[in-house]
Amino acid sequence: MSYTIFLYNKNTDSLFELSNNLMANDFNIFQISSIKEANEKALLHPPHLFILDIFSDADQTDVVEQCIEIRKKEIFNNTILIIHSPNTEDYLQIECFKAGADDYIKKPIRTKLLVSRINALLKRLKNTTQEEHLIHFSNQMVINIEHYSILKNNEFIFLPRKEFEILLLLTTKPGKVFSRDEIVQTIWKKEYKQIGRTIDVHIRKIREKLGDEVIKTVKGVGYKLEEDLLNKSVLA
Amino acid sequence: MSYTIFLYNKNTDSLFELSNNLMANDFNIFQISSIKEANEKALLHPPHLFILDIFSDADQTDVVEQCIEIRKKEIFNNTILIIHSPNTEDYLQIECFKAGADDYIKKPIRTKLLVSRINALLKRLKNTTQEEHLIHFSNQMVINIEHYSILKNNEFIFLPRKEFEILLLLTTKPGKVFSRDEIVQTIWKKEYKQIGRTIDVHIRKIREKLGDEVIKTVKGVGYKLEEDLLNKSVLA
């Protein structure tokens, strides 16, 4: 499993080298240039680690504020927060720690040592990650099983129970065609009963909300989830 | 609850000042002068944190060995290991991290900052149920777990036990839909076969006091706390 890291700097250009170095160490890196952007990306990929990279002295004053801002958000509850800054004043470090930082790393630092520190911190991460309840799609869509909700284009979509269950069933084996009988037996439990066009109507409702491209009809057989829509790389 | 810290140095005299400073910060300190001694003391007081204090350059070569030695022992499995040393060669730090260290702190460091770092590390300690008795909401609402009460718009609202427990359960995973069965099993413990509309009535009572927006119904599934309402408190 690969860890997800948010790399924050107002000026993303400055992150190029660090980003590349970390990616070379098998981390899944997202470059972020605002807290707002972080919040949005986190809905899709709650990060294990968040590096607040401070470039210029002008940034410094905001650091503590940014820590507090991040720690307020439920989604970052279990995220390790690292400050990476050229400024190492004691008082500033203490304030950052108080605001919820996990480490304060002085700039510059050699990548190898940084990776060592990151791994030492990740080792302590509680293994309850929110990712477990999320199913990612390539088209900016995420199913949240716990919440019974779907996030698409940063908007929450609510599916009623039957619709949600059908969609979930299809996602268990993306690309596999599920016959109506299979769907009935799984979702409705009861024996192989002649069910009219109920499933079709549910599929219709799902398509209405998520778009027609998500579920494909295989005539005479059943329905399937559009296979290359599922983002397996993230799931691994 | 006070954390137990092992403070290691071959020459215990050199630890006098550091030891006193940490004790003043409400840590439970044991001074240790050999790994053997650490193993013995740990049987009685498994430490939350182990500080390997390196005094002279002569000690340096042993550090990595000592880390490995400590990490071998079952009793220190869940102990956070800090190296406190004047030597900051990158290769040495990397070796220490590889050997299981959690942090490498350069000497000298001001006590205040050291305590900050220690607390940041302890925060991540597994099995540590942080006794946070305040849960903040964005809508000017604060739950006080100790008081079994809620502050909303600067007014205290009292919830009876069952109502409070249900609300508390929902706040443990904001956004997650809890089924009635889940709620019953958590709050009522026992099997409790026959549950009529008991939970509904409790939910009703909660909504009556806190407003309808706090708990959302997911028909056919259960109830959930409105997710973006939670505002995690930072200051412990």
Added chain:
DNA sequence: AGGCTTTTTTATGATACTATTAAGAAAACC
């Protein structure tokens, strides 16, 4: 193309689930 089959879509009535109220039991309180 035409005729047949299967699916989509719309509309509507049924039903399963939840809300609400009230009232009696059970606890808790003093």
Added chain:
DNA sequence: GGTTTTCTTAATAGTATCATAAAAAAGCCT
């Protein structure tokens, strides 16, 4: 032991969700 508060049960009302039917569209075959 009596009073107040909280919890549960029950009964009714209300509503979102679901299933059914039926028409429209799409797909398939010779």
